Each structure stands twice: as structure tokens, then as C-alpha cells.
Amino acid sequence: MKNYNIAIVGATGLVGSTFLKIIDEYNISFNNIKLFASLKSKGKKITFKNKEYSLNILEDGCFKNIDFVLFSAGGAVSKQYAKQAVSEGAIVIDNSSAFRMDENVPLVVPEVNMSDAYQKNLIANPNCSTIQCVVPLYVLDNNFGIESIEYNTYQAVSGAGIKGINDLVSSNGKFEKHFPYDIKETCIPHIDMFMEDGYTKEEHKMMNETRKILHNDNILISATCVRVPVLNSHAVSIRVVLKNDFTVDAIRNIMKSTKGIVVLDEPENNIYPTSIQANGNDNIFVGRIRKDKVNKKAVLLYVVSDNIRKGAASNTVQIMKGIMDYENSI
Ligand SMILES: NC(=O)c1ccc[n+]([C@@H]2O[C@H](COP(=O)([O-])OP(=O)(O)OC[C@H]3O[C@@H](n4cnc5c(N)ncnc54)[C@H](OP(=O)(O)O)[C@@H]3O)[C@@H](O)[C@H]2O)c1
Missing domain, CATH: 3.40.50.720 (NAD(P)-binding Rossmann-like Domain)
Incomplete structure (x- = not known):
């Protein structure tokens, strides 16, 4: 060696x-x-x-x-x-x-x-929010074929580096104003700069990088990225339209057997992914797996991971x- x-x-x-x-x-x-x-x-x-x-x-x-x-x-x-x-x-x-x-x-x-x-x-x-999504999406694409993806993110302040953390943890109103609004008071639907099409650069990164990593240019993707007053670990709610029939149980079992993924999905016992489990380790936590009510070909997932680590x-x-x-x- x-x-x-x-x-x-x-x-x-x-x-x-x-x-x-x-x-x-x-x-x-x-x-x-x-x-x-x-x-x-x-x-x-x-x-x-x-x-x-x-x-x-x-x-x-x-x-x-x-x-x-x-x-x-x-x-x-x-x-x-x-x-x-x-x-x-x-x-x-x-x-x-x-x-x-x-x-x-x-x-x-x-x-x-x-x-x-x-x-x-x-x-x-x-990009940090892309990494945690493509691992479960890769499994779905391999097993059922992905037609389209819709991302809604809840991104922690640590994703913006030390300046982002300082804005959340500072006291006496002396925040560094790294974000355009006081993150202690509000979620901010704005990460990185706005582009001509009304999406942000962060949203473009998620859309483009997902296709490149999955080697699949045909997947339709849209994204809304939101900064939230959480110190660490990003959450992403993902709606995936699949090409082939699926059951929620089949998806849960496939996720459970995938290296790097931990399924936390017992809502009746308040078990679902949160930053509290994700902070400090390298797993990608997946839960809230359920059928979409609008399109029967779609599944919903909630995915949380430590953005500084994984x-x-x-x-x-x-x-x-x-x-x-x-x-x-x-
Ligand atoms: N935070 C996340 O979740 C995350 C996730 C994925 C990717 N990234 C990417 O990782 C990079 C760093 O992010 P971060 O969150 O670690 O930021 P950070 O906490 O603000 O740290 C920035 C680092 O860059 C150094 N640096 C700045 N200008 C430099 C220069 N001219 N020459 C050498 N070093 C220089 C700083 O050194 P000094 O201490 O001397 O200023 C510091 O070590 C960014 O590209 C970011 O997009 C971050």
C-alpha cells in the first residue's frame, strides 16, 4: 500500500x-x-x-x-x-x-x-444537496426508471460556510448579513444568484448535476431551494415520477438494502429523518416514503444528510x- x-x-x-x-x-x-x-x-x-x-x-x-x-x-x-x-x-x-x-x-x-x-x-x-439525493434516485432509476424529479430543499446555514453559521448564531442583532434577510426570523427561498429563467444557480446545479451523475440526460427536473434556520444537515423533499409500476414496500426494501442509506420510516412512532440523526455521520437518511396523490406513477421521499460530511x-x-x-x- x-x-x-x-x-x-x-x-x-x-x-x-x-x-x-x-x-x-x-x-x-x-x-x-x-x-x-x-x-x-x-x-x-x-x-x-x-x-x-x-x-x-x-x-x-x-x-x-x-x-x-x-x-x-x-x-x-x-x-x-x-x-x-x-x-x-x-x-x-x-x-x-x-x-x-x-x-x-x-x-x-x-x-x-x-x-x-x-x-x-x-x-x-x-453540490451538497445533490449528493444526498442521487444515491436514492440512482436506486430508483435502476429499478423502475425515472421520468421526472421535483426537488424542494430545506438547506441548513452551514451550507453557506462559516459566514452562514455566524448569521444564525450571532446574538444582539449583530449578524454578518451574509443572507439577504435575518435567517433567525425566516426561511429564505434564495440560494446563490438568480438566473434569467427565474431559478437560482443552486437550483440549476441540482438539476444539471443530477442528470450528469445519473448518466441520464432525459430526466425532466425542477427544483426550489430554500435556506432554513437550521445549523447543519440539509433536508430535501423529492417527488419522483417512475416509468414502471412500484409499491411503497418494494421501494422501502430496496432503499434498506442500499449501502449508505438508512431508512427511517415509521411515522406512527414519529420515526422519520431529521438533522438530529444526520449530524455527524455519513449516512443518507430516507423516510416519509409514500405514493403521490396527484400522479399514481409518482413516489414521495424525504431525504436528510449532513451537508458538511456526506x-x-x-x-x-x-x-x-x-x-x-x-x-x-x-
Ligand atoms: N459548506 C458546505 O455545505 C459545502 C458543501 C459543498 C461544497 N462546499 C464548497 O466548499 C468550499 C468551501 O466551503 P466552506 O463551507 O468550507 O467555506 P468556509 O468555511 O468559508 O471556508 C473557506 C476556506 O477557503 C479558504 N480560502 C479563502 N480564500 C482563499 C485563498 N485565496 N487561498 C487559499 N485559501 C482560501 C479560507 O481560508 P481563511 O480561513 O484563511 O480565510 C477557508 O479555509 C466552497 O467552494 C463551497 O461552495 C461547501
Whole structure:
């Protein structure tokens, strides 16, 4: 088993610091870890596995001798430095939206399309709310064929990084105003910028990324993305129109036997997915499975997952581990 050199760009951020936690939890063996943040963090140190690491600044040659670079410092940083990392010899896994829809860059959720990542040197990690949906949707598409999907999201403030959290937890009205309205007082049906068609960029990401990951350009999709006053873990209500007949019991059983999914679906006992179960682990929780009342070909699901872990950091580390395992097997 090769020992790899790993770099993390955005190591002080919510996602970047969770990369370290998950590398430790997954027992990823490494030779050295190099951490990067902005100029603001220059001189600061991070302790990981009882060793102090200085924070580095991005510059020419900074990725030499690095095998994997995990980027999580926003799209502008990825656009400026990801290709440099590739040309200096690293495999890049990028958490931003910079390359997700580039046709030469695979967009990967290991439970769905891990093999897309093999022998590639730039891989994109999908949007957080997309990741938790495509795992159950992949199972539905394989078993019943998907005609269309309607997403309604309830997205936690941590999805907007440290600034999003500060808006929810600040006291004395001194919130940073990262969101256009005080998130302590209201849900906000606006995530990322508005586009010409009246949808937001976040909604476009969910629609486009779902088709790309499922390798199915024919699925009709619409989405409404809403920020809610919850600290962590996104929820998505999904309405899926299927091509073939189904029963709720058959879908529940298929979900139960899918790796990465935990079914919580006993409404009579108040058992359904919430952020409380999802926070701090890598499972995707599925419940409220029922037939739609409008279209008998449609099923409704409610899906909750930790957006910082499975929606970002865990998915990225799982991709890196999948490539390491593949390289060590050939
Ligand atoms: N939060 C989520 O649920 C989530 C999910 C999926 C994907 N993502 C994506 O992950 C990325 C980071 O999100 P986050 O939530 O972790 O944000 P965050 O908590 O605000 O952290 C941002 C990180 O980027 C670093 N950074 C900023 N400018 C930099 C520069 N010029 N050079 C090097 N480092 C720089 C920051 O360093 P300093 O501390 O020095 O400023 C910090 O470490 C974004 O692209 C986001 O879209 C986030």
C-alpha cells in the first residue's frame, strides 16, 4: 500500500477542517499533509494527529511531490490553482462548482459512479444537496426508471460556510448579513444568484448535476431551494415520477438494502429523518416514503444528510480513498 502526500486547500474552513477529521476517521495512511489557507491565516498552525502543521499560501510549485489535492476554498481559487496542481503532478478533487459541468471532468458520488473517477486527474465533487439525493434516485432509476424529479430543499446555514453559521448564531442583532434577510426570523427561498429563467444557480446545479451523475440526460427536473434556520444537515423533499409500476414496500426494501442509506420510516412512532440523526455521520437518511396523490406513477421521499460530511468532505475523501484502492489493486 503506497503512502500518499495529501494537500488541503481551504484547511481552516468548515469543509477543509472536516477533511482532516475524516482522513483520521477513515484511517487513510499518508506520508505528509500540506495545508493551505488565505493570506489572512498566514503564520497560523493547525494540530492534526498530535502534530503541528503550518498553513501555506498558494504559489507556483506549491503542489510539487503532492499526490492528491483536495480543494475547498471557493470556485475562484479552484479556477486559478486546480490546473496548476494537475500540471505539478497531483490528482485534484475539487469541492467548488468550478468544473462540475465540464464534460471532461467526472462528477462523482462513490455509491453511484466511482468508476468515472479512475485514471482522471481532475474530479469534481457535486453540490451538497445533490449528493444526498442521487444515491436514492440512482436506486430508483435502476429499478423502475425515472421520468421526472421535483426537488424542494430545506438547506441548513452551514451550507453557506462559516459566514452562514455566524448569521444564525450571532446574538444582539449583530449578524454578518451574509443572507439577504435575518435567517433567525425566516426561511429564505434564495440560494446563490438568480438566473434569467427565474431559478437560482443552486437550483440549476441540482438539476444539471443530477442528470450528469445519473448518466441520464432525459430526466425532466425542477427544483426550489430554500435556506432554513437550521445549523447543519440539509433536508430535501423529492417527488419522483417512475416509468414502471412500484409499491411503497418494494421501494422501502430496496432503499434498506442500499449501502449508505438508512431508512427511517415509521411515522406512527414519529420515526422519520431529521438533522438530529444526520449530524455527524455519513449516512443518507430516507423516510416519509409514500405514493403521490396527484400522479399514481409518482413516489414521495424525504431525504436528510449532513451537508458538511456526506455533502462535501466525506464524499471527497471517499473519492480519494476509492482512487487509492483502485491504484493499489492494479
Ligand atoms: N459548506 C458546505 O455545505 C459545502 C458543501 C459543498 C461544497 N462546499 C464548497 O466548499 C468550499 C468551501 O466551503 P466552506 O463551507 O468550507 O467555506 P468556509 O468555511 O468559508 O471556508 C473557506 C476556506 O477557503 C479558504 N480560502 C479563502 N480564500 C482563499 C485563498 N485565496 N487561498 C487559499 N485559501 C482560501 C479560507 O481560508 P481563511 O480561513 O484563511 O480565510 C477557508 O479555509 C466552497 O467552494 C463551497 O461552495 C461547501
